[in-house]
Amino acid sequence: MASNLDYLDPALLPLEDKVKAYLEAEEDLRKATVEAKSLPNSAADEAQANAAFDHRPATGSFDQHADEVEQRLQNLRDDLQLLRQEIIGLLPTRNEFVKVNLGYGPSRVGAFAVEHGGSASAEPQYELRIVH
8 A cells, every 4th residue: 555655755856846847848838839830820910900001010120929939939849858858867767657746646757768770789768758
């Protein structure tokens, strides 16, 4: 029975915090991706509204919103990659799940080796898996 409560171990708190931050960053990336995909529709609507009012943008001005969205997407991807590496570094084992408490009972997180077609002597790559 004690093994079922292993996920409440205080030593796992830093890992739990990183996993929670990772899941929040994933959600932010999903939202930003949706915003980026709907950007062409927003630009078309804005152009139509400007044409209706015979309005021109100021000389030298340009739409920065698309660039800002793309930069935000890249920053979120970089943050996710960093968090992924930190979580893998905090995991006590490889190729098996560790129970963690994400606030609603035991969840699982693990780093599993991924085979790439390269040479066998290369350092193994790990894929992060979270079951919540």
